Amino acid sequence: MESLTQITGQLDAILGPMGLIIIVGVLGLTLVAFTLVMMLRQPEDPLSKLKRSSTVTSSTERAQLRQSDRNEQLQKFAKFLEPEDVAELSAKQLLLRQAGYQSRDAVRMFYFAQFTLAIIGLILGVVYTNFLGGGEGMSTQKTIMWTIGPGAIGYYLPKYWVTRRVGERKKQIESGFPDALDMMLVCVEAGQSLDQCIVRVARELRASYKALADEFEVVAYEMKAGKDKVSVLNDMGERCGVQDVSSFVTVLVQSAAFGTSISDALRVYAAEMRDKRVMKAEEAANKLPTKMTLATMMLTVPPLLIILVGPSAHGITQLGNMTGPGQ
Template sequence: MTLLLITGVVLVLVSITLVGMAIAKPQAQGVHRSIAVLEAMSTAPSELTEELNQPFSERVLEPLQARALKIGKRFTGADSSDRIRRKLDLAGNPRNLTVDQIIAGKVIGAVIGLALSVGVTALLGTSFSLRVVAIAAGVVIGFMAPNLYLYQSAYDRSARLQRELPDAIDLMTICVESGLGFDAAVQQVAANTEGPLAEEFARVLREMQIGQSRAEALRALADRTNVPEVRSFVSAMVQADSFGIPIAQVLRVQSSEIRVKRRQRAEEKAQQVPVKITIPLIFCILPTLFIAVMGPAAISIMENFKG
């Protein structure tokens, strides 16, 4: 019995050892293989690892944008670059977009619109004619999406410029009357305020620092906007600089005129409210009112006739 017990214990220990070796061997091989791969990557020539070390935008997005740009230039007109650059200036160059990115975005948007329209019409199971119309609409909307984005950005920016200009002129008037020059007053507005008007004034100062005259920098500001008040302000400042008129007096007059125009614009919008509310009143409010008022009476009349 003792011999059998010793033999059994030895066999159990041997089996445990063999199982441990079998489990540890693949793990060791896997570790050695991973180490070998890392060593090969670290010792590989730079020409082989350069492509893998590039970010996703350089490996995929930039070649895709280049191909889309080539296709987009074939479908856009010769003067499309100037028109897009003008729209970018009016929109304040959002997200540092360029003309080439907008043209490439048109092609990419058209492809995305095509894919979405095909997928949606396939899921809904529409007829062939309706599917063709939906696909054409998706392509057109995707192609025009960058233009719509620029238009909305330019509209919002113009509205902010129009709203911020009176306060900026008041601040400049206070600075000039306290003894500062016009350039220093513009710098105070650019430093102490936020928004597109402060950015434009900061750009005017930078252009003056690189050698442009004050009149040229202000005219460039007027060219980058389509707000009548800004153009009027720039024209008055250029004339005052040319004829030697006191800047404080011109600023005070401009502030008064712009505030009058803003009051008149608010009154105009208030007078447009009754006209604009007519359509929702006719098609949304009155039908529900008729249903709530005349519905019970119509139901009771129909029941009486049936009786």
């Protein structure tokens, strides 16, 4: 018992009052790292090795081609880096695709980034509060906050980044969509098919609106692969998450269903998009005076008051000094 007390006293003298917590945390992180290393070094399944070394059929080759872009290291942690709920997994995949991440491993990379940044932030918090002297003079509540806070920030940082990218990508698609409709109308009226029109528009929009060009390229590739045109267009509307694109997809689907001219539908919808863009510009211009009012008052009224009231106030103070309390 005395030896345990002496060891605890030595730990308090070397590492401070949080010495025991530091040791437990280091041991926990070491155990997690050891577990990850052992899982990465686990032997390959003999059946998988036999399948890879043997001659495969054409169906197996196609399956390997479909899975060729997946990360084999992340495949070992698929159970931990992917939600088990199918609906949650689909929602996360859609969110990442709207952010521009089209890879099959996008969901796994997202959760891996959350886990890694959380661990790094936690380590930095422990080092700062216990080894760099940042926790000296802090209360227990502040010490815990400065220890766990960086880990929480690291955990939510990927989510904030993806949400921000989704917003920026939607704005870019909204701003470039009227120009894309005008180009599609010109191509269709020149005699090109819808497939050729989408390929040409994707190539022309690459320099100015990369996000919209990527979406059109995905549509072109899916149509070349033989996927149903209606499904391809509906997938594009769902991927973009923009109301204008969803309405455009509905127009094209209805035009194909009822057999009407695609050029007429594009002409009407392109005119509506141009009018809508003009209305947005007018709305932004009408909001500008209201936004400038506060700035104008803050930058104009104080100097004006100084110019008008300053001389009078200075004269009053000078007069008070000349009269004095005894005069």
